[in-house]
Amino acid sequence: MLLALPHFLSFSQREVLVFLTINVLVVCSYRLLTLTGEWSLGHVVMMGVGAYASAILAKRFGVHVPVAMLLGAGIAVVVALALSFPLFRMKGFYFLIGSFAAGEIIRLLWKRFRDPFGGPKGIKRIDPMPDIDFGFWQFTAFDPVSYYYFVLVVVTASLVVMWRIENSRIGLTFHAVHWQDSLAQASGISVRAYRTLALVIASGFAGLAGALLAHYIGTVNPNMFDIEQMVYVLTWAIVGGTATFYGPIIGCIALTVVNEIVLRELGLEQGRPLVYGLLLIGTVLFLPKGLEDAVARTWKLAAGLWSGRQVGGGR
Amino acid sequence: MFELLAQTGLNALYAAAYLSLVAVGLVLIFGVMGIINFAHGELFMIGAYVVVALYSDLQMPFVLVAAIGLVFVGCIGILMEFTMFRPLRDNPLGGLVASIGFLMVLQALVALGFGVRMEHVPPFTQEVIVLSDRVRLPVHRLIVIVSSATLLAALWLFLKRTKFGWALRASAQDPEAAALQGISLRTTSLIAMFIGGALAGIAGSLTAPLISVTPTMGHSVIVAAFIVIIVGGIGSLEGAVLAAIVYAFVHTGVTTYIDGVIADIVGLSLMLAVLIVRPTGIFGARDRA
Numbered sequence: 060m061l062l063a064l065p066h067f068l069s070f071s072q073r074e075v076l077v078f079l080t081i082n083v084l085v086v087c088s089y090r091l092l093t094l095t096g097e098w099s100l101g102h103v104v105m106m107g108v109g110a111y112a113s114a115i116l117a118k119r120f121g122v123h124v125p126v127a128m129l130l131g132a133g134i135a136v137v138v139a140l141a142l143s144f145p146l147f148r149m150k151g152f153y154f155l156i157g158s159f160a161a162g163e164i165i166r167l168l169w170k171r172f173r174d175p176f177g178g179p180k181g182i183k184r185i186d187p188m189p190d191i192d193f194g195f196w197q198f199t200a201f202d203p204v205s206y207y208y209f210v211l212v213v214v215t216a217s218l219v220v221m222w223r224i225e226n227s228r229i230g231l232t233f234h235a236v237h238w239q240d241s242l243a244q245a246s247g248i249s250v251r252a253y254r255t256l257a258l259v260i261a262s263g264f265a266g267l268a269g270a271l272l273a274h275y276i277g278t279v280n281p282n283m284f285d286i287e288q289m290v291y292v293l294t295w296a297i298v299g300g301t302a303t304f305y306g307p308i309i310g311c312i313a314l315t316v317v318n319e320i321v322l323r324e325l326g327l328e329q330g331r332p333l334v335y336g337l338l339l340i341g342t343v344l345f346l347p348k349g350l351e352d353a354v355a356r357t358w359k360l361a362a363g364l365w366s367g368r369q370v371g372g373g374r
Numbered sequence: 375m376f377e378l379l380a381q382t383g384l385n386a387l388y389a390a391a392y393l394s395l396v397a398v399g400l401v402l403i404f405g406v407m408g409i410i411n412f413a414h415g416e417l418f419m420i421g422a423y424v425v426v427a428l429y430s431d432l433q434m435p436f437v438l439v440a441a442i443g444l445v446f447v448g449c450i451g452i453l454m455e456f457t458m459f460r461p462l463r464d465n466p467l468g469g470l471v472a473s474i475g476f477l478m479v480l481q482a483l484v485a486l487g488f489g490v491r492m493e494h495v496p497p498f499t500q501e502v503i504v505l506s507d508r509v510r511l512p513v514h515r516l517i518v519i520v521s522s523a524t525l526l527a528a529l530w531l532f533l534k535r536t537k538f539g540w541a542l543r544a545s546a547q548d549p550e551a552a553a554l555q556g557i558s559l560r561t562t563s564l565i566a567m568f569i570g571g572a573l574a575g576i577a578g579s580l581t582a583p584l585i586s587v588t589p590t591m592g593h594s595v596i597v598a599a600f601i602v603i604i605v606g607g608i609g610s611l612e613g614a615v616l617a618a619i620v621y622a623f624v625h626t627g628v629t630t631y632i633d634g635v636i637a638d639i640v641g642l643s644l645m646l647a648v649l650i651v652r653p654t655g656i657f658g659a660r661d662r663a
Contacts, residue, residue, distance in 0.1 A: 098467070145650045152410060152470075156600060157649045160642045163597070167642075171635040286593070290474055297471055329486060336478030343468045343475070344461055 061211060065204045073203035075319045077210055077275060079312065081268050084214045086295045086307040088264035091221055093301050094230070095257045096237035097154050100289055101142075101162030102265055107284030108165065109135040109266020110273035114185040115175055117274070124188050128270035135266025136259050138165075143255040159286070170281045181280025185273055200275075210271055217264050222304060224260065233257055294335050298342045300349020309350045314338070377508040382630050383623070388515040388584075390622035391522035395577035396595055397602040397614040398526065399570030405546035405609050406566035409459055409469040413477040414599060415592025417571050421447050421578025422587045423484055426493045429582075436498045440521075440579045447575020451567035459563065477592070485589040497583040518580045525573065526615065533611075538565060546609070597638075598625070601645040 065073050089102050113131030116122040122130065142161050149157045169176040176182070187200040188209065199205045224230055235243040236253045244250050273279045291314075299310020314335065322328050346353060400414050424443040428434045458472040501513040533539035545552040545562040553559055585591065598621065606617030621641060628637035 145646065148650050152466075153649055155470075156604065157646060159600075160646045160649070164639055164642050164646070167635050167639050171633075171639070290478065293471070293474065330482060332478040333482035333486070336475040336482065339475030339478070340458060340472045343465075343472045344458065347465070347468065 062208070065207050070203065072319070073207065075315065077203050077207050078272070079315045080207065080210045080214050081271050081275075082292075082295070082311050082315070083308050084217055084268040084271075085265055086292055086299075086311045087218055087221060087304070088261045088268070089292055089296055090301050090304075090307045091225070091233075091264070092257050092261035093296070094225070094233040094237060095254045096240075097150070097254060097258075098293075099258075100155055100159035100286065100293075101165075102158075102261070103284045103289040103292055104162035104165050105135050105139060105262040106265040106269035106272075107169070107279070107281075108138050108262075108269065110269030110279045110284075111169065111176060111182070112266070113270035114182045114273045114279050117186045118182065118184075119175065124186055124274055128267065128274065131270035131273075132263045132267035135269070136263040139259045139262030140255070143258050146258075147251050147254050162289075163286075166281050166284060177280070179281060181278060181283075183278045185277050185279065187277060188274055206275055210275075213267070213271060217267065221260075221264065225304065229253070229256065291335065294339050298338055298349060300351035302348060303351045303355075306349050306351035309354065313350060377506060378630070380505070380509045382626055384509070384511050384515070385630075386619075386623040386626040388519055389626055390619040391519045392577040392581045393595075393598055393602060393622055394615045394618035395522050395525060395573045397599045397606070397618050398529065398611055399573040400599050401603050401606075401609060401611055401614045402542075402546075402566050403570040404603070405611075406542060406549075407459060407469075407563050408466050408549075409473070411454075411570070412470060412473040412596065413454070413480060413592075414570070414574055415594075415596030416477045416480040417447050417450060417574035417592075418578040418595045419484065419587075419589065419592040420450060420480060421575035422495075422582035422585075422591065423488060423493075423578075424575070425495055425579050425582035426488065426587060430493070430495050440576055443579030444572045444576040447578070448568040448572030450575075451569075451571020452564055454571075455564055455567040459567070460560070481589050481592070488589070490589055493587040495583040495587060512584075514583060518584070521580055522577070525576065529569065529573070529611075538562075542566060598641065601641050604645045605648050 065076055068076060085102070085106055089099075092099055092102065109128075109131040111131075112134035113124075113127045116127040116130055117124050142158075146154060146157050146161060169181070170179050172178070188198070188206070190200060191198040197205075198209065225233070232243070232248055232253050235246075235248065236250050240250050243253075269279075269284075295310040295314055296307045297310070298314060299308065300306035317334060317338075318328075318331055322331060322334065342349060396414060396418055399417075400411060403409060403411050403414075421443040424446055425436075425439055428442060429436055429439045454473070454476060458476065459469050462468040462472060497512070497514045498517065499513045503511045503513060503516065505511060531539075533543055541552070541557045542562050542565060544555065545557055545559055549559055552562070602617045602621050603614050605621060606613030606615075621644070624644070625637045625641050628640050
C-alpha cells in the first residue's frame with residue numbers, strides 16, 4: 060500500500076509525502092529519547108547538524124552523497140555525545156531548558172558564521188542524490204516518487220533498527236531508567252550512560268533525517284531548524300502519544316493530513332499554528348495519553364463487539 | 375569612552391526595566407503553581423498589540439491604553455488558569471505543554487487579526503533628554519524605567535505587607551502547609567496568574583513604541599526571561615530583578631561592542647553555565663522542579 064500510495068496523489072502531495080516520511084523518522088527518533096524520561100527541545104537542531112554536515116561534506120569536499128548522508132548522521136552522533144556531558148548534569152525542566160540553550164547556540168553559530176555555514180541564508184544548491192539506473196527502475200533525484208521510495212527504504216530500515224533497540228535489553232533499560240531511576244542505579248546500571256546512549260542514537264537518526272531533507276530540497280538555513288519546528292515535532296509526539304512505538308507515527312500522519320489536506324483545501328494555511336495549538340491543549344486536557352490510546356480503546360471495543368462480549372470501554 | 379559606556383548603561387537600564395517585569399511574573403507563577411509558562415513572551419506581545427489597536431489606530435490616550443493592557447493581559451492570565459492550569463494541577467509537564475499550545479494560539483490569532491508585518495507605533499513623546507553630546511535618553515525610555523521601578527516596588531509592598539501577599543508567598547514556599555493554614559491555592563493561583571499576566575502585558579504596552587512589534591516578538595523576550603530566571607535562581611523574585619540587570623548590561627554591552635548574535639550566544643552560554651555549575655541559580659537557594 061505504501062508503495063502504491065504516490066500514484067494516487069498530485070505532484071505537490073507527493074512532495075508532502077516525502078517530507079512526511081522524513082518527519083516520521085524525526086518524531087520516532089524523538090520518542091526514543093523520551094523513553095528515558097527526558098524531553099529535549101534541541102532535537103530539531105540535531106537534525107540540522109546532520110543536514111549541515113552532509114551538505115558541507117558533499118558540496119565542499121565532493122563526498123559521494125549517500126556517504127555524506129551517513130557521515131552527517133555520524134557527526135550528529137558526535138555532537139550529541141559532546142553535548143551529553145554538560146546536558147546530563149541536568150534533569151527534567153532543567154534539561155529541557157538546557158537542551159534548548161545548547162541547540163539555540165548551535166543554530167546561532169550557523170547564523171553568525173558565513174564560512175562554512177552560509178550565515179542567515181544558509182547553504183544553497185546542495186548536490187542532489189545521483190541518478191541511478193537499476194535496469195528495471197530508474198532513480199531520478201528530482202522526481203518525488205523516486206525520492207519517496209528511496210526515503211521509504213531508509214526510514215523503514217531505521218525504524219526497524221529503533222524497534223529492535225527498544226525491544227532489546229537496552230530498550231528495557233531505558234524504561235527502567237525512566238520509571239525507576241534510583242532502583243536502576245542501585246542495580247548497577249549507569250543511568251547516565253543509558254541516557255547518553257538514548258540521546259546519541261536519537262540524534263543520529265535525526266541527523267540522518269536532516270541529511271535526507273537537505274539533499275532533496277537542496278538548501279539548508281538556520282530557520283529550518285528553529286524552535287517553531289521543534290514545537291511541531293513535540294506536537295506530533297504528544298498528540299500521537301509516546302507510550303507505544305506507533306503513537307508518534309499516528310500523530311505525525313494525522314496532523315500532516317489535517318495540515319496539508321484540510322487546511323490547504325480550505326485555504327487556511329495561516330491557521331496552522333492555531334490548529335496545532337488547540338490540538339496540543341485539547342490533547343493534554345482530554346486525551347493525555349494521545350491518539351494511540353484512542354486507537355487502542357476503539358480497537359478493544361471493536362474486538363469486544365466482534366466476539367459478542369462487552370469490554371468496558373477498554374479501561 | 376566614558377560617554378559610550380554611559381550610553382550603554384542607560385540602554386541596559388531600560389532593557390533591564392521591562393525584562394524584570396516579564397521575569398518577575400514568570401517567577402511568581404512558577405513559585406505559586408510550579409508551572410513554567412512558555413506563553414509568557416506572548417502575553418508581552420499581546421500587551422504591545424493592545425497599544426497597536428487602541429493607541430496607534432484608535433488614538434486613545436497612552437496612559438489609559440497602558441492601564442487597559444495591564445488589566446486585559448492579566449485577564450488572559452486568569453483565562454489560562456481556568457482553562458488549562460487548574461485542570462492540570464497535578465501534571466506540571468502537561469501545564470508546560472499546554473502553555474506551548476496556548477503560545478501558538480495567541481500568535482496565530484494576532485497574525486490573523488493584524489497580519490504578520492511589523493507594526494509601527496509612534497512614541498508617547500519625541501522628547502529626548504540630552505545629557506551630553508553622545509549621551510541621550512529618550513523620555514519614553516525614562517518612562518519605561520520609572521514605571522517598571524514603581525510597579526516592582528508596588529509588587530514588593532503587596533507581597534510583604536498585605537494579607538494576599540503573605541498568602542501568595544506562603545503557597546510558594548510550601549503549598550501543602552499553606553493549604554492546611556486555610557489558604558486557598560485556587561485563589562493564590564488566580565492572583566499569581568493575574569499579576570504575572572498583568573506585568574508582562576504592561577511591559578509590552580510600555581515598550582511597544584520602542585521595539586519592533588510582530589506576532590513573533592515574544593520569542594526573544596521569553597528566551598531572555600528564561601536566561602534571567604535561571605541565572606537569578608528560579609523562584610527568587612529579587613534574584614530575577616538582579617539577574618535582569620546583569621543580563622541586560624552584558625547583552626547590551628556585547629551588542630554594542632561586537633554584535634547582536636554574539637550577544638545572544640553569550641547570554642545562552644551564561645544560562646548553560648549556570649545550569650551546569652549551579653542549577654538552582656546564583657541567587658536562589660531552593661529547588662522545586
